[in-house]
Amino acid sequence: MKYAYYPGCSLGTSAEEYDVSSREVLHRLGVELSEIPDWTCCGASAVEPVSRLLTLALPARNLALAERETPGLDMVVPCSACYLNHLRVGRECAVDRSLPGRINEALGAEGLSYAGKVRVRHLLDVLANDIGPEAVAAQVSRSLEGLRVAPYYGCQALRPYALFDDPEHPRSMNPLIKALGATVFDWDMGGRCCGASLMATRRDVALVSVAAILDAAAGADVIVTVCPMCQMNLEAYQSQAHHADTISVLYLPQLLGLAFGLTDEQTLLHKNLAVTGALKDKLCACEAASA
């Protein structure tokens, strides 16, 4: 299996552990990644309030590069905001036939052209549906038995385009978590918004959402995420959300990496902002039981 890879800006800086663990886990699963050369920012959630055309042209630039440099490959995207922005280009072009012309007029400034040939895939979609739980289970050397994992999906991997999961009751992570030997923590906060960029513009409002999510995770050992924005909001503001006990928050590929027995340099748990001693103890116990 081979994919074009769009890491996105966060994965090069504040979400380095998501980038490294994704690459390592996919490599272990026999997936080859070809990073799109010279990719640029997709505009995240900031571009739509600024410019309608730029909202489509920025991700279209990366899609045009993928068409030219990594032809025929699906493009895998680990960040949910990047995923939605790139996915939206094709979706909107399909309903408004004047858009491809406008987008290409803009891309012409750089001699690029977009033909809508690249299929945009979320990393979770690839893990759950292309690779699947059986292939994941085959790589497990340290079963995570006894670990209660709360799957957190956030918003933009699920909505508005419900391509690989139920946007109201998401469950695509469940078979993956079970494949690691862990237990799925049953909750209804998996698709609840973390507040996203309101954490910067109206922190008081975002903290209400974060507190509701963290409170609902009481009883879980760890929350797993598939988006750097969700991850940051859930791990970095726990004390401001008046959350009494710290709860561990990991990226999904980090959890896979732990079960695969990857090294510390491959999972980068020390980069996370919320990893509790209780989680470390449980992981040690899992390791002892598997040895």
Place this chain on the structure above:
Amino acid sequence: MKNTHTPISFTPETRSRSGDGMLTALQDMVRACMQCGTCTASCPNAFAMDLAPRQMWRMLLFGLKQEVLESRTFWLCSACYSCTLRCPRGLPLTAAMSALKRLATAEGGSANRKKALFYQEFMHNVEQNGRIQEMSFMCRYFLAMHNPLLPLEYGPLGLKLLAKGKLHLGGSGQRGRLGPLFAKVRSMEATT
């Protein structure tokens, strides 16, 4: 550091179409609203809004533009797409919230322009660097907001990220790469 740049400007609809063209486009997005209130009930941030989303769509259709632009409702949209997903009329409500942010930036006065600074500073940074540089973006944002308490709020997190080696001070190899695309989009939105 002196704050010399003009915030990035993309206000196509007002410059080009007649003043109310942008409002008409927005009204078209919500014209089929049947006032069921599913949007309001689905919104995780509705508790902090002054106008419920359902009310706001109706006011837009009545042409109450100034009243809507004075509200904080659309600035509180976190783009979770719950309303868009559930709207029984299939209306693009999250996109309408973004369109309102653009309209307010263009016509909504200084209070609205200040609320738009976060997005504008972000895109200014992207235009310069090709890939967002979180550290320099937040520094510019603090300066533009003229609020001395803001950096203090972010101080503890900033230090934590710095200690984890997660804040990069260097530039991006893609610096300047997006200049031509931004310039082209700016000229296209000014003339269409």
